[in-house]
Amino acid sequence: MSRRLLLIRFVVVLTSILGLNYVVWRWLFSVNWDAWWIAVPLVLAETYSLVDSLLFGLGMWRLKERDTPAPPGPGLTVDVFVATYNEPIDLVMTTARAAKAISYPHETWILDDGNRPEMRAAAEAEGIGWITRSAEWAGMPRHAKAGNLNNALLTTEGEFLLILDADMIPEPEILDHTLGFFTDERMALVQTPQYFTNVPEDDPLGSQAPLFYGPIQQGKDGWNSAFFCGSNAVIRREALMQLGVSRYVGEVEVGVHRALKTARAVLRSARRTLEPDETEAREALDAILHEIGCSRRELARGGALFDVTYTFQKRVAAIRRGLVAADLEALQADLAVIAELEGIGADPDLALATVDESVLLQMAHRDWSPLGAVETVQALVNAIDVDRGDEAQAVMPMATISVTEDMATCMRLHTLGWRSAYHDEVLATGLAPEDLQTMLTQRLRWAQGTVQVLFKENPLTQRGLTLAQRLMYFSTMWSYLSGFAALVYIAAPVIYLTLGVLPVNALSTEFFVRLIPFLIINQLLFFVVADGRKTWRGQQYSLALFPVWIASFTTAFGNVFLGRSLDFAVTPKTKREPTGPAWHLIRPQLWAMGLLVGALVAGSVRMATGQANIPGSLFNMVWVVFDLLIFSVIIKAARYRGYVAPSEPAPTTVSVGPTHQGAP
Amino acid sequence: MIEFAVHTRDDGVGVVTPEGRLNMVSARRLKEILSELVSAGTTRIVVDMGETSFLDSSGLGALIGGLKSARQAGGDLRIARVSPAVMTVFELTNLDRVLRARESVDGAFDD
DSSP: OOHHHHHHHHHHHHHHHHHHHHHHHIIIIIBOGGGHHHHHHHHHHHHHHHHHHHHHHHHHHTOOOOOOOOOOOTTOOEEEEEEESSOOHHHHHHHHHHHHTOSSOOEEEEEETTOOHHHHHHHHHTTOEEEOOOGGGTTSOOOHHHHHHHHHHTTOOOSEEEEEETTOEEOTTTTTTTGGGGGSTTEEEEEOOOEESSOOTTOTTOOOOTTIIIIIHHHHHHTTOOOOOSSSEEEEHHHHHHHHHHHHHHHHHHHHHHHHHHHHHHHHHHHHTOOTTOHHHHHHHHHHHHHHHHHHHHHHTTOOHHHHHHHHHHHHHHHHHHSOOOOHHHHHHHHHHHHHHHHGGGOTTOOGGGSOHHHHHHHHTSOOOHHHHHHHHHHHHHHTSTTOTTSSOSOOOSOOSSSSHHHHHHHHHHHTTOEEEEOOSOOEEEOOOOSHHHHHHHHHHHHHHHHHHHHHSOGGGOTTSOHHHHHHHHHHHHHTTHHHHHHHHHHHHHHHHHHOOOSBSOOOHHHHHHHHHHHHHHHHHHHHHHTTOOOHHHHHHHHHTHHHHHHHHHHHHHHHHHOOOOOOOOOOOSOOOOOSOOGGGGHHHHHHHHHHHHHHHHHHHHHHTTOSOHHHHHHHHHHHHHHHHHHHHHHHHHHOOOOOOOSSOOOSSOOOOSSSTTOO | OOEEEEEEOTTSOEEEEEEEEESTTTHHHHHHHHHHHHHTTOOEEEEEGGGEEEEOHHHHHHHHHHHHHHHHTTOEEEEEOOOHHHHHHHHHTTGGGTSOEESOSTTTTOO
């Protein structure tokens, strides 16, 4: 074990002990229950931060710093994908040319989701492949970037794929430095950092993520859970395809069982409304009910799903032909609902197996005409049958459950037992948002995607993951809860300084003796881990963007559980016109800062007039000043006018050192 | 390089026999052959795996794609004569729970 890792582990243990020592004491002995309305939120927020710190420590425990692997042997086949939707042709072509110039033999493709003739012409003029959605996608859910990649997967054939966003310009050696990891036959994916060239030294928008593309990924890597981040990653095709096929099987299984269950309810409901003399209809419905029973028994015996549904469809079709459309009028009304049922497939957020059961139950409780009921049964089994009629491709290797397809896909690969690696060398450089609006949209999107995965496929309950892998995925989701903690960390000192209500029993010596060492050692952990990388921006933004983090939870909750839209937007890569500081985008933060400053004034007055405890007030004032320092970044961000390159003769491409070490 | 033998039987069932390695390189060709058969009206298809020495997940994907086209056209796709080595690929993805391999090509549409 390296001395660095030994030191990190020592500090991790120390942080954990000190943190537990403080928070346990807080819960047991120092909550001011009389002021429970602020005392309980505060101790919860502190517990949240402790768990965050423990999860961070768990990652650091196995920090894995990989060397560049041996160069790959000849003969591997690689497809390089440049994914684009609406980015300017020039920008895409710059990336595509660099992709074409990658030294290891490969094929380069532009995946043009915008289906632009001028993009195609530009690509073909330089001998670069151009792929757009196939005809199968017409009228089907498109699934954004995940769909774009899934489409390209079926029209190319390389063993490995390098995925690049439209602005991510690769270095020629990107494949030579990553393919070597795949000599491990279970290695599915190698992620490299995302580094941005249009960011000034002080990084006002917090675009670079030196802690994430570094120690955090290396820590996850140590537990075999290095994340896929959507771009600058090499993937083994076999792993993705295997994932696609096994997901398909899983969804078919769930879907068929649900379809049969609902079909039975529909038929029973229709049967109840029959007049005594409609014997023909009753016999037909009974016959289909009998078929459903047979199918379910056959499935329970382990019959192959395709066989069972095929037989079922054939028999239902035969029975239906024998049924006379006695009541055409009733049938018309039913047809409208059947059309709606088929519309389930048109909603990108409703996959076969994830159709809300309550929707199916509503179907079941409608009053159906006999023929309408039979039609419904057919539509149901069609919609949820093996032909997967509601998707363009039966097999969807890239996960489509979230707007950030990368995390969900990677987690699923890990559940199948595949490995991933993080290689900490900048091998592609891109463009970060240059204005606050775009940056906020982008962060919201990432957060929403992560929270969607939490709600839809909670990593803590995924079979096939080790406990550590579950925690590594969970820790990223947990970190987005910081928005709620930030509210409390603003409110507590404001309440003390203005109202004199203390959430803690007493600001005793014991309080400080337990808290201060924890705070110091926790910062020391960051310092040791960061090894010269700047981490302050990241710490600031984890609190200063609290409205974004909170919105990500509320919108993702509304989306996953209430079927609302996320207001998903593709992050624009082009500059917007500067129109003065964007104060309107940061109103909640400005309010928070106003409250904090007001609390400073109120606290001073209360101290001067002898109404307040002096040490307590001073302690809370330090806290307020710390909060203000954290929030100051958002003012800087709102005033930021976009990147201006340093004034020396500007090179067209900015060269970046071989590793991330020491980079801003 | 893989060869695909394709013929249509008297009973209208199309038989496709991939001879060799059915992998990411040949999967696309299989998918095209299957969808051409379906658009030409042959919606009942047997894929004879007896001459297939190797299969990967892309090959499985092509089979599923072909099955989707066949079913949408009111037919079906069956697989026959799967060797134990190739069967393990089905089992790895649980596809064997969905698609049952038939013993013989002739009897693939008997039920």
